Structures are given as C-alpha cells and as structure tokens.
Amino acid sequence: xxxxxxxxxxxxxxxxxxxxxxxxxxxxxxxxxxxxxxxxxxxxxxxxxxxxxxxxxxxxxxxxxxxxxxxxxxxxxxxxxxxxxxxxxxxxxxxxxxxxxxxxxxxxxxxxxxxxxxxxxxxxxxxxxxxxxxxxxxxxxxxxxxxxxxxxxxxxxxxxxxxxxxxxxxxxxxxxxxxxxxxxxxxxxxxxxxxxxxxxxxxxxxxxxxxxxxxxxxxxxxxxxxxxxxxxxxxxxxxxxxxxxxxxxxxxxxxxxxxxxxxxxxxxxxxxxxxxxxxxxxxxxxxxxxxxxxxxxxxxxxxxxxxxxxxxxxxxxxxxxxxxxxxxxxxxxxxxxxxxxxxxxxxxxxxxxxxxxxxxxxxxxxxxxxxxxxxxxxxxxxxxxxxxxxxxxxxxxxxxxxxxxxxxxxxxxxxxxxxxxxxxxxxxxxxxxxxxxxxxxxxxxxxxxxxxxxxxxxxxxxxxxxxxxxxxxxxxxxxxxxxxxxxxxxxxxxxxxxxxxxxxxxxxxxx
Numbered sequence: 080x081x082x083x084x085x086x087x088x089x090x091x092x093x094x095x096x097x098x099x100x101x102x103x104x105x106x107x108x109x110x111x112x113x114x115x116x117x118x119x120x121x122x123x124x125x126x127x128x129x130x131x132x133x134x135x136x137x138x139x140x141x142x143x144x145x146x147x148x149x150x151x152x153x154x155x156x157x158x159x160x161x162x163x164x165x166x167x168x169x170x171x172x173x174x175x176x177x178x179x180x181x182x183x184x185x186x187x188x189x190x191x192x193x194x195x196x197x198x199x200x201x202x203x204x205x206x207x208x209x210x211x212x213x214x215x216x217x218x219x220x221x222x223x224x225x226x227x228x229x230x231x232x233x234x235x236x237x238x239x240x241x242x243x244x245x246x247x248x249x250x251x252x253x254x255x256x257x258x259x260x261x262x263x264x265x266x267x268x269x270x271x272x273x274x275x276x277x278x279x280x281x282x283x284x285x286x287x288x289x290x291x292x293x294x295x296x297x298x299x300x301x302x303x304x305x306x307x308x309x310x311x312x313x314x315x316x317x318x319x320x321x322x323x324x325x326x327x328x329x330x331x332x333x334x335x336x337x338x339x340x341x342x343x344x345x346x347x348x349x350x351x352x353x354x355x356x357x358x359x360x361x362x363x364x365x366x367x368x369x370x371x372x373x374x375x376x377x378x379x380x381x382x383x384x385x386x387x388x389x390x391x392x393x394x395x396x397x398x399x400x401x402x403x404x405x406x407x408x409x410x411x412x413x414x415x416x417x418x419x420x421x422x423x424x425x426x427x428x429x430x431x432x433x434x435x436x437x438x439x440x441x442x443x444x445x446x447x448x449x450x451x452x453x454x455x456x457x458x459x460x461x462x463x464x465x466x467x468x469x470x471x472x473x474x475x476x477x478x479x480x481x482x483x484x485x486x487x488x489x490x491x492x493x494x495x496x497x498x499x500x501x502x503x504x505x506x507x508x509x510x511x512x513x514x515x516x517x518x519x520x521x522x523x524x525x526x527x528x529x530x531x532x533x534x535x536x537x538x539x540x541x542x543x544x545x546x547x548x549x550x551x552x553x554x555x556x557x558x559x560x561x562x563x564x565x566x567x568x569x570x571x572x573x574x575x576x577x578x579x580x581x582x583x584x585x586x587x588x589x590x
Contacts, residue, residue: 108133108140108141108442109441110141110143112441113131113133113141113143113438113441114143114145116434116437116438116441116447116450117129117131117145117434117437117438118145120430120433120434120437120450120452121145121146123452123454123455124421124427124430124431124452124455125318125427125455125456126146126311126318126419126420126421126427127146127147127148127149127309127311127318127420127421128144128145128146128147128148128154128155128308128419128420128421129144129145129146129155129417129418129419129434130143130144130145130155130156130157130159130161130338130339130416130417130418131143131144131145131157131339131415131416131417131418131438132157132339132340132342132343132346132415132416133343133413133414133415133416133438133442134343134346134347134350134413134414134415135412135413135442136350136351136412137347137350137351137354137355138347139340139343139344139347142157142339142340142343143157143339144156144157144159144339148306148308148309148420149308149309149320149420150309150320153306155308155420157338157339157340157343158294158306158338158339158340159294159306159307159308159338159339159418160294160295160296160302160305160306160307160308160336160337160338161307161308161336161337161338161403161405161418161419161420162299162302162307162310162334162335162336162400162402162403163333163334163335163336163337163342163398163403163405163418164333164334164397164398164399164400164403164404164405165260165332165333165396165397165398165399166335166396166397166398166405166406166407167263167330167331167332167333167334167335167398168263168331168332168333168386168396169349169369169385169386169387169396169407170282170286170335170345170386171263171266171267171270171278171331171332171386172214172263172266172369172385172386172387173286173360173361173365173369173386174266174270174278174281174282174285174286175210175214175266175269175270175385176361176365176366176368176369176385177285177360177361177365178270178273178274179365180361180362180365183273183274184210184269184273185210186209186210186211186214187209187210187211188209188210189206189207189208189209189210190205190208190209190210190212190213190265190269191205191206191208193210193269193272193273194240194241194265194268194269194272196240196241197240197241197243197265197268198241198243198244199243199244199246199247199248200244200245200246200247201247201248204219204247204248204252207252207253208252209252209253210266210269212252212253212262213262213263213265213266213269214262214266214385214386215256215373215374215383215384215385216256216257216258216259216262216374216383217252217253217254217255217256217257217373217374218248218252218253218257218259218262219248219249219250219251219252219253219254219255219257220246220248220249220257220259220261220262221248221249221257221259222257222258222259223249223518223519223520224246224249224259224261225258225259225260225261225262225332226260226519226520226521226524227520227521227524228260228261228264228328228329229260229329229520229524229527229528230521230523230524230527231326231328231329233328234327234328235327235328236264236267236268236271236278236327236328236329236330236331237268237271237272238328239264239268239328239329240264240265240268243261246261256374256375256376256377256383258376258383260329260332260333261332262332263331263332263333263386264328264329264331264332266331267330267331267332268331270331278297278330278331279297279298279327279330282297282335283297285360286345286360287341289355289358289360290341290344290345290348290355290358290360291341291344291355291356292337292338292341292344292345293341294306294337294338294340294341295335295336295337295338295341296335296336296337297330297335297336298325298327298336299323299324299325299334299336300325302336307336308403308420309322309420310322310323310400310401310402310403310420310421310422311402311420311421311422312401312402312421312422312423312530313421313422313423313425313426313427313531314530314531315459315462315463315466315531315532316426316455316456316458316459316460316462316463318421318423321401321402321530323400323401323402333398333400334400337418338418339416339417339418342407342416342418343414343416346407346409346414346415346416347414348360348361348366349366349370349394349409349414350409350412350414352366352367353365353366368384368385369384369385369386369387370384370387370389370394370409371384371385371389372384372389373385376388387409392410392411393408393409393410394408394409394410395407395408395409397431397432399422399424399428399431400422401422401527401528402420402421402422403418403419403420403421403422404418404419404421404422404428404431405417405418405419406431406432406434406435407435408435408436408439410439410442410443413439413442413443415435415438415439415442417434417435417438419431419434422528424528424529425462425529425532426453426455426458426459426462427455430452433449433450433452434450436449436450437450462532466532466535469539473539473542473543473546476546477546480546480549480550480553483550483553483557484553484557488561489557489558489561494554494558497550497554498554501547501550501551501554504543504547505543505544505546505547505548505550505551506544506547508540508543509539509540509541509543509544509547510540510544512536512540513537513540516536522537525537
C-alpha cells in the first residue's frame with residue numbers, strides 16, 4: 080500500500096522544476112511558446128541561465144529553470160537562489176509599511192526622528208528629509224551618491240547611515256526625482272532603529288518566513304551553502320563567473336537573495352492585497368499605497384511609488400548588481416518574475432528585460448515583439464577591435480617618442496599641428512573622459528561593474544596624459560634648440576645641449 084502511494088504521488092505531484100498549477104480553474108499557460116522565447120533569448124544573449132515564475136490571481140501557474148547555475152553545469156531550478164538587485168527595494172518599502180501599520184513609523188516624520196545621528200553636508204537638509212521622501216526617491220540625494228556607496232567598506236547599514244556628512248543634496252528636498260540607493264539604505268537603518276532587529280532579521284521574520292520563502296537569504300555566505308547560482312560578468316564580451324563578498328551595509332537597497340519559486344509567493348501577496356494563502360503580510364491599504372504613482376522619472380516618463388515603478392497600469396521593478404539581474408512585473412492579475420545569473424552593463428544588459436516583457440506579451444495572448452537583439456558576438460568583435468586599434472596607436476605613439484629628436488624639425492605648421500594634437504588627444508579627450516565617466520559613478524565602481532572595458536578606458540586616459548606630458552617636454556626642448564640654432568647657426572651641438580640643460584634648470588626659461 081505504501082509503495083502504491085509513493086508511485087501515485089510521483090505521478091500526481093507536479094515536477095517542481097516545471098509547475099503548471101494543478102487547479103482546474105487555472106488559466107492555461109502556453110508553456111511551449113514561453114520556453115521557446117526564453118531559450119531563444121538565452122542563446123542570443125549568450126548567458127548561462129534564467130529562472131522564471133508566473134502567478135495568475137492567487138495561483139502559481141508556471142515555474143521553470145533554464146540553463147546552468149555555474150561552471151559545474153548544475154541546472155537552474157525554481158528553487159535556485161539569485162541575488163535580486165534593486166527589486167530588494169520593494170521588500171524594504173513593505174517592511175516600512177508594516178511598521179507604519181504597527182504605529183512605529185510615521186511617513187510624514189523627519190528621518191532624524193528615527194536616526195538622530197543622520198547628518199549631511201547641509202544640516203538643514205538632513206533635518207528636512209521625511210521618511211516618505213526616501214520611499215518616493217525625492218529626498219534630493221543623487222543617483223551618483225547612491226552609486227558611490229556600492230564599494231563602501233562599512234560593516235553595517237547603521238555605520239553607512241551615520242557617515243554621510245560629506246554628502247550634499249542635488250536638489251531641494253521633495254522637489255525632484257533621483258533614483259538613489261542611499262534612500263533605501265537609510266530606510267533599512269530606520270527599520271533597524273524602530274524594530275529592534277537587524278534589517279536581515281526583520282525581513283526574515285516578517286516577510287520570508289510568513290510567505291514560506293525557504294530559499295531566500297540575507298547573506299551571500301548562507302546562500303552559497305544552499306545553492307546560490309554563480310553570477311557571471313562580461314569581460315570584453317566573454318562571460319566569466321565571479322564571486323563578490325557580502326556587503327551588509329547596502330542589503331536594503333539591492334542585495335537580498337531569493338528564488339523564482341519564493342518570489343512567486345511574494346508576488347502572489349502583492350497581487351492579492353498583501354495575502355498569500357491564509358497569511359497576510361500587509362493591509363490592502365498599505366499594498367495600494369506602495370503601488371501608487373508619485374514621482375515622475377523624466378528619463379522614462381514612468382512614475383515611482385514605494386519600491387515600485389508604475390507605467391500606466393503596469394507595476395514593475397528591475398534589479399541589477401555586479402553579476403545578477405532580475406525583473407518583476409505586475410500586470411492586472413498576472414505577475415512575472417525573471418532571474419538571471421549574469422550582468423553586462425555595456426551590451427547584453429540593456430536587453431535583459433526583454434525576457435520578462437516577452438513572457439508578459441505571451442501571457443496576454445500576444446506574440447513577443449520588440450525582443451530582437453543585436454548580435455552580441457558581432458558587437459563585441461567591433462568593440463574589441465577598436466580596443467586593439469587604440470592599443471596599437473598608443474604603442475606607435477610611444478615608439479615615436481624615442482624618434483622625436485631625429486624626426487621633429489620645428490616649423491610654424493608642424494608646431495601648430497603638434498600643439499593641436501597635444502591639446503585634443505592628450506588633454507581634452509582623456510580629461511573629458513575621466514571627468515564625464517567619473518561623474519556617472521566613481522571609477523572604483525566602474526572597475527567593479529564594468530570590468531575589462533572600465534579598466535581599459537581608465538588606463539588609456541592615464542597613458543594619453545602621460546604621453547602628452549612627455550610630448551610637451553620634447554616639443555619645448557625642440558623649440559629651444561631651434562631658437563638657439565637660429566640665433567647662432569655656428570654654435571656646436573654640444574653647446575646647444577648644455578644650454579638646454581641650463582634652461583631646464585632655470586625657474587623662468589625663455590622659449
């Protein structure tokens with residue numbers, strides 16, 4: 080009898096790697112079309128793997144893993160954990176709303192009510208920021224400052240929150256939308272201050288546990304012990320597996336870890352007024368508040384709510400860290416989660432969200448459109464070829480420095496061309512690149528998030544500046560020598576060289 084029961088169970092219980100909900104009332108899922116779409120995208124994007132979860136109403140209707148979780152070739156399953164990236168922000172917003180319901184947080188209260196040690200470069204600005212300003216991304220804290228903390232060395236959220244004394248606001252409080260991770264890092268610190276728990280403990284107890292999210296974690300170390308997918312980064316187009324250490328100080332803004340199956344539980348609650356099965360993690364009013372559009376993002380025309388972006392009737396958010404990507408979409412009574420164990424901020428990354436949007440179109444009875452991708456191999460072949468050409472030109476430029484004294488004879492035209500070349504290629508371009516890109520994010524962040532190409536650009540800029548300094552010295556030396564020859568054509572070369580040394584030693588050489 081026991082044997083018959085086990086055999087029957089193995090037939091009747093659906094495979095956890097591919098789940099079409101067993102309810103007879105569940106909406107049919109065109110699994111073949113979805114699988115074809117995702118497998119095609121994996122092939123075109125040349126990424127290791129994807130995990131997918133789809134919810135319809137209060138039912139999980141499809142779960143599946145595609146590809147591999149790392150170099151060992153283990154398959155991705157719906158239970159495989161991934162780093163979420165900025166989709167973590169919705170968990171932080173939910174935690175705040177739970178504390179609002181408990182009367183422990185007032186959205187209209189100043190941040191300093193809960194974080195008295197919170198300071199900015201302008202003390203009045205720090206006093207003016209309200210809790211809701213952080214949630215809506217209108218605190219005035221800039222996107223740049225949010226990126227600057229990516230590579231911080233603080234051991235905790237609280238330590239980060241109390242070391243912002245050099246940070247200035249980019250706009251007055253409440254006036255302008257700026258997507259900044261710092262807003263949600265500060266919210267994480269507020270959660271700790273009012274709950275008496277660490278952010279990790281709070282999320283585990285009040286969200287992960289009630290929603291039966293058994294493969295969700297707040298620590299990379301713990302997640303690795305439980306099958307965390309290996310994240311990949313693009314280095315000159317080649318996807319390479321890389322590991323990054325825990326950074327608990329920015330856990331609240333981008334480093335929670337979860338699986339497709341667990342995220343399906345979470346999205347079920349988001350679709351159903353805060354309820355999953357018979358458990359409520361937030362009131363309908365709180366969920367509705369988080370999903371309400373508030374601040375417009377001028378770059379997209381979308382609006383930001385609380386940890387969610389709103390585009391017409393679509394509620395969504397994506398996440399991207401060094402080596403992972405995620406997308407979650409709420410579309411009517413349908414929710415979609417896509418997790419990817421790869422990142423490429425230069426070429427592939429801009430197409431990652433097309434996986435989720437294609438699934439969304441299929442669930443709406445449409446053919447996936449707008450999911451065409453420029454050939455990744457060809458694109459990187461062009462980029463890498465340009466890099467090789469630049470290296471060759473730099474090498475040729477260095478080689479010519481050794482031939483300068485033999486080949487360069489000053490003339491008005493040649494001197495003008497040399498000066499223009501110095502100005503453009505050895506000053507304006509490298510300094511402009513260093514300032515322009517350094518204004519997007521600190522260079523150490525570029526090295527982490529855009530390895531290979533980021534290092535290449537920085538090194539080339541430094542080399543161009545160094546070559547320019549040497550060229551400038553040689554040009555001045557040649558002009559001095561030429562002037563001496565013109566003033567005294569019979570002067571021996573040894574005397575000219577000796578005079579050059581005197582000129583070089585003089586504090587005010589005549590040119």
